[in-house]
Structures are given as structure tokens and as C-alpha cells.
Amino acid sequence: xxxxxxxxxxxxxxxxxxxxxxxxxxxxxxxxxxxxxxxxxxxxxxxxxxxxxxxxxxxxxxxxxxxxxxxxxxxxxxxxxxxxxxxxxxxxxxxxxxxxxxxxxxxxxxxxxxxxxxxxxxxxxxxxxxxxxxxxxxxxxxxxxxxxxxxxxxxxxxxxxxxxxxxxxxxxxxxxxxxxxxxxxxxxxxxxxxxxxxxxxxxxxxxxxxxxxxxxxxxxxxxxxxxxxxxxxxxxxxxxxxxxxxxxxxxxxxxxxxxxxxxxxxxxxxx
Amino acid sequence: xxxxxxxxxxxxxxxxxxxxxxxxxxxxxxxxxxxxxxxxxxxxxxxxxxxxxxxxxxxxxxxxxxxxxxxxxxxxxxxxxxxxxxxxxxxxxxxxxxxxxxxxxxxxxxxxxxxxxxxxxxxxxxxxxxxxxxxxxxxxxxxxxxxxxxxxxxxxxxxxxxxxxxxxxxxxxxxxxxxxxxxxxxxxxxxxxxxxxxxxxxxxxxxxxxxxxxxxxxxxxxxxxxxxxxxxxxxxxxxxxxxxxxxxxxxxxxxxxxxxxxxxxxxxxxx
Numbered sequence: 340x341x342x343x344x345x346x347x348x349x350x351x352x353x354x355x356x357x358x359x360x361x362x363x364x365x366x367x368x369x370x371x372x373x374x375x376x377x378x379x380x381x382x383x384x385x386x387x388x389x390x391x392x393x394x395x396x397x398x399x400x401x402x403x404x405x406x407x408x409x410x411x412x413x414x415x416x417x418x419x420x421x422x423x424x425x426x427x428x429x430x431x432x433x434x435x436x437x438x439x440x441x442x443x444x445x446x447x448x449x450x451x452x453x454x455x456x457x458x459x460x461x462x463x464x465x466x467x468x469x470x471x472x473x474x475x476x477x478x479x480x481x482x483x484x485x486x487x488x489x490x491x492x493x494x495x496x497x498x499x500x501x502x503x504x505x506x507x508x509x510x511x512x513x514x515x516x517x518x519x520x521x522x523x524x525x526x527x528x529x530x531x532x533x534x535x536x537x538x539x540x541x542x543x544x545x546x547x548x549x550x551x552x553x554x555x556x557x558x559x560x561x562x563x564x565x566x567x568x569x570x571x572x573x574x575x576x577x578x579x580x581x582x583x584x585x586x587x588x589x590x591x592x593x594x595x596x597x598x599x600x601x602x603x604x605x606x607x608x609x610x
Numbered sequence: 611x612x613x614x615x616x617x618x619x620x621x622x623x624x625x626x627x628x629x630x631x632x633x634x635x636x637x638x639x640x641x642x643x644x645x646x647x648x649x650x651x652x653x654x655x656x657x658x659x660x661x662x663x664x665x666x667x668x669x670x671x672x673x674x675x676x677x678x679x680x681x682x683x684x685x686x687x688x689x690x691x692x693x694x695x696x697x698x699x700x701x702x703x704x705x706x707x708x709x710x711x712x713x714x715x716x717x718x719x720x721x722x723x724x725x726x727x728x729x730x731x732x733x734x735x736x737x738x739x740x741x742x743x744x745x746x747x748x749x750x751x752x753x754x755x756x757x758x759x760x761x762x763x764x765x766x767x768x769x770x771x772x773x774x775x776x777x778x779x780x781x782x783x784x785x786x787x788x789x790x791x792x793x794x795x796x797x798x799x800x801x802x803x804x805x806x807x808x809x810x811x812x813x814x815x816x817x818x819x820x821x822x823x824x825x826x827x828x829x830x831x832x833x834x835x836x837x838x839x840x841x842x843x844x845x846x847x848x849x850x851x852x853x854x855x856x857x858x859x860x861x862x863x864x865x866x867x868x869x870x871x872x873x874x875x876x877x878x879x880x881x
Contacts, residue, residue: 379658380652380658380659380662381651381652382657386653386765387650387651387853388651388853388854390854391651391852391853391854487762487765487766488759488762488763488766490762491758491759491761491762492759494657494758495758495759502773502776502777502780505773505776506773509773581662582658582659582662583659583661583662608879
């Protein structure tokens with residue numbers, strides 16, 4: 340299949356968390372146009388069943404196809420863990436999630452072969468992170484902890500707060516006691532809490548931010564497929580959401596501060 | 611319109627929170643069959659726009675109509691505040707929300723005419739509680755506080771926990787300082803935290819649980835319309851959800867412990 344390298348990169352998430360991935364793409368691949376979809380009407384995915392997450396993700400892929408994207412980044416750990424394998428079959432364009440890049444980075448970093456993972460309940464229950472790590476290095480032990488309160492804490496804006504530190508302390512206590520030297524922040528919301536995590540777990544544990552690793556992987560995927568946009572044009576960024584886009588706009592402004600080409604609400608159930 | 615009193619009462623919520631209303635109905639109106647719908651695939655509503663909440667609520671009303679309900683209880687504060695006025699027009703059967711009963715109870719209770727309200731962001735933004743209170747008694751002052759972390763804390767099961775007490779303390783501090791003597795727990799999840807609220811705000815502030823008040827109102831509505839089920843039969847309870855009903859079943863078992871006639875997943879977008 341021939342794909343025009345000037346076409347945009349599609350990125351989607353259950354809500355606004357995936358904007359952390361967009362931020363890394365803008366920083367590391369400044370030539371790429373981006374079309375972002377946030378499923379803000381049905382957010383969050385992290386407590387929902389596999390079947391529902393696949394259905395919702397599949398509708399979003401259909402929508403992004405109408406935007407002529409040359410690749411799709413699943414910027415949501417839950418959708419990457421539960422749906423990527425299924426939705427990949429919907430299209431011929433390359434697709435990548437955040438789980439594989441995060442996993443590879445963690446494996447490269449760990450010295451004592453003990454990796455921790457904090458994520459949503461659905462991501463943990465999928466078992467995908469431990470499975471992938473086991474395939475790549477069966478000697479590594481993985482310790483997991485669902486952390487359902489962290490997204491709401493980020494959305495409440497309590498990112499630098501003693502209550503949040505206490506919640507992180509409780510969620511990570513068991514992982515730290517297990518002797519991990521590497522911790523995967525397995526939800527796109529969690530990079531907002533990276534300072535809080537550092538405070539709580541200390542310098543002895545390396546933190547892996549899959550958002551950054553995904554941007555690096557995207558670069559490789561585009562390069563391998565001859566799809567890197569090297570036209571030197573000024574990149575354009577369009578954003579779509581299933582709920583009123585006004586709230587998302589605030590996040591875009593404060594996190595990305597990029598010019599917005601389009602911002603529109605989409606009836607995603609129709610796709 | 612003639613309605614058969616043996617038909618069931620329809621109850622819906624964005625998720626499982628409305629089961630607190632079902633509990634009060636079972637306790638106070640033991641002769642009524644109940645059909646419950648929890649929109650667990652699209653939960654929560656409390657951070658979503660009015661238009662989206664109306665659309666989702668409207669689909670649920672259409673579904674409940676297929677179950678031949680004789681009345682519909684909107685057991686979700688957000689849907690009651692944002693959608694009730696619109697969805698009432700969809701059908702001739704009596705419909706009631708949780709906002710009016712909670713408001714009336716608070717007005718009867720307050721002595722110093724200062725009422726506090728904790729609720730989801732969308733319920734607070736709707737302004738419905740203060741508006742209704744102002745209509746009924748313009749001398750009453752209402753102090754509001756959005757409390758988006760309380761639902762996730764209930765769902766995490768941290769109902770008796772020092773972290774939850776700290777969060778409630780922060781959310782209620784301003785209300786307490788305003789001198790309120792009555793506090794409306796304006797989200798169906800919050801009754802799970804009633805002990806925590808009592809611990810934090812002390813005995814001087816009366817707590818209003820709209821779930822209980824709604825069951826009392828339902829009794830009046832059914833009586834006024836000649837619809838109370840007085841057949842003396844053993845009541846039956848059916849439950850439907852938009853996501854996998856397995857998780858909801860756990861809540862039903864632990865909260866209601868009632869026999870379940872039907873438990874089924876519904877594609878609610880189709881209604």
C-alpha cells in the first residue's frame with residue numbers, strides 16, 4: 340500500500356491523557372501533522388470490559404481513517420492492552436500502542452530484573468505487560484498494582500499535593516517492598532504525577548514514561564516505512580472529541596500550547 | 611393514560627451508585643418490582659456536558675419503556691439536574707429525580723437557613739439545587755462544592771479510610787466555615803461515605819441522603835396516581851447494564867442481597 344508521507348499521524352485516547360503522547364510527538368517529530376481524538380464522552384476506559392473497549396476503539400479507528408491518517412498511535416494504555424491486537428486488523432496502515440514501547444524501555448533499564456507496573460484496573464487485568472516482558476526476558480519478575488485513583492487526582496489538578504503523595508505511597512508500598520528498580524507509569528495520565536512519584540519512591544527506582552518511548556517508536560515506524568514527513572512545512576494539529584471539546588481545549592492550551600487547526604465534537608457511535 | 615399498578619418501577623443511574631436508591635425503594639416499598647439500568651460502559655456522567663447527559667439519559671428512557679415500567683426514577687443527581695426536564699417529555703408516565711426530594715428535605719431540616727451541597731462538577735455547574743431552593747425559600751443561602759474524587763474513592767472501596775477523611779475534610783472545610791447546619795450529599799455514591807462525612811463534619815451538621823428522600827417521594831407519586839402495587843406478591847428485581855454486568859452483580863449482592871430475576875448487558879446506543 341502506498342501512503343503519502345504528508346498525511347497526518349492519528350492519535351487517540353479515552354480522554355485527554357493521550358495529550359501527553361502528543362506532547363512528546365510534537366517535541367520529537369516536529370514535522371508531523373497530528374489528528375487527535377479523545378473519547379471524552381465515554382472516558383474512562385480503565386474500569387471497563389475488554390469487549391466494550393474494543394468496540395469503542397474500533398469506532399475511533401474508523402473515524403481516524405476518514406481523516407486519511409498514515410499511521411495510528413493508540414495513546415491509551417487500556418486500549419493498547421485490550422484492543423490493539425483486534426483493531427490492527429481493521430486497516431493496513433501501521434499502528435502502534437504505548438505498551439510495547441514502555442515495556443522495551445523498562446527491560447533495557449532494569450538491572451536487578453524486577454520491574455513494577457502501576458496502571459488502571461483493566462490494563463492490569465489484561466496481563467499484557469507481564470506477558471510481553473516474559474516473552475522478551477523470562478528472568479524478569481513483574482510486580483503490578485492497579486491505581487484507579489490516580490487519573491481522578493490528575494483531573495482534579497492535585498498533582499502536587501500531600502493527599503496525592505499519600506495515595507501514591509499506598510499504591511507503591513508493595514512494589515517498593517518487592518525490591519523493584521524500575522517502575523512503569525502505565526497510564527497516559529501518570530506523567531502528570533512524575534514529580535510526585537519521584538518524591539515518594541525515591542531516586543533508587545527509575546521511572547518509565549511510555550509517552551516518551553512511544554514517540555521514539557513512532558519515529559522508527561515512520562522511518563522504516565518511508566513515511567517521515569520531511570517537507571519542512573509548519574505542522575498542523577487538529578483535535579476531536581466525543582463530548583463538548585471546550586474542556587479538552589483547556590488541556591490543549593495548558594499542555595501543548597500549540598495552534599489548533601480544528602476542534603470539533605464527533606458523534607463517535609456512528610463510526 | 612391507564613397504567614397497570616402491577617408493572618415495575620424503572621430506575622436508572624450512570625453506573626452502580628443508583629443502587630443506593632434501589633436499596634431504599636426495596637426497604638420502603640417492598641411490594642414494587644424494579645427494573646434497574648446502570649450505564650456502566652459510559653460512567654461517570656458527572657464530568658460530562660449537558661448535551662451528552664441528555665442524549666444518554668434519553669436512550670435509557672427508551673430502553674426502560676420497552677420494559678413496560680409504570681414510572682421512572684432518575685437515580686443519578688447529574689442526570690436529574692441536567693436531563694430530567696428534557697426526558698420527561700419523552701413519555702406520559704410519571705418520572706422523578708433525586709434532586710427535588712433531596713432539596714425539599716434539606717429545606718425542612720435547616721434552622722439557620724444555610725445549606726451546603728457536595729456533588730459532581732456537572733451537578734454543581736447546572737445550578738439546579740440552588741435554583742430550586744431559592745424558589746422554595748429565597749432566604750436560604752446555599753454553599754456548593756464539587757467533589758469529583760468521592761465517586762472514585764467509593765469505587766476503590768476506601769469508604770473507611772484516613773485518606774478519604776482527608777479528602778472530605780478538604781472538600782467540606784469551606785462549607786463548614788460558612789456556618790451551614792445542613793449538608794446535601796448530592797450524588798448517589800455519597801451515602802457509602804455517610805459515616806466518613808459524620809466523622810469529619812461532626813454532629814452539628816445534619817446530612818441529607820437524597821436516596822432515602824427519593825423513595826419517600828416515589829411512594830407519594832405512586833399513591834397519588836393509584837399505582838402502588840398492593841397485590842402482596844413477592845417483588846422481583848431485574849438489572850441491566852451497558853458494560854459487562856458481572857461487576858454490577860457484585861455490588862447488587864453486597865448492597866442489596868436480593869434475588870436477581872434477570873441480569874443482562876444492553877447495547878444502549880441502539881435505543
